[in-house]
Amino acid sequence: MLAGVQAVEDGPDGxxxxxxxxxxxxxxxxxxPGCDQEIPPGxxxxxxxxxxxxxxxxxxWHRPCWRARYRRGPSNSRRR
Incomplete structure (x- = not known):
């Protein structure tokens, strides 16, 4: 596994x-990129x-936004 990678996930977006x-x-x-809101330090x-x-x-990503990325309509997460 690559350094710093904890998991590899497969999904409809790759x-x-x-x-x-x-x-x-x-x-x-x-x-x-999922909600366009800030993730503050900490x-x-x-x-x-x-x-x-x-x-x-x-x-x-916020963790819930990552899990919900398929439900947000046309996905643009790949190159955001």
Whole structure:
């Protein structure tokens, strides 16, 4: 398994590398592509990127938004 990858998930939107982040080490604010809201420092969340892409495509997601990405209509999560 690649360094920093905790899981590989397959879905209708492709294969993804996924890593859970506890939030304690985060000092940055990120914007979740699922809900377009901020993920403030210290909030547990996950980072995902396409398995056939690069880590430059990593996006930080709220965990519920990641799980609900299939139900949000046409998915644009791949390249957000």
């Amino acid at each position: 294969r993804w590398h996924v890593r859970n982040l506890p939030g304690g080490g985060s000092a940055k604010t990120y914007r979740c 909030v547990p969340h996950l980072v995902a990127w396409p398995a056939d892409g690069s880590t430059e495509e990593r996006r930080h």
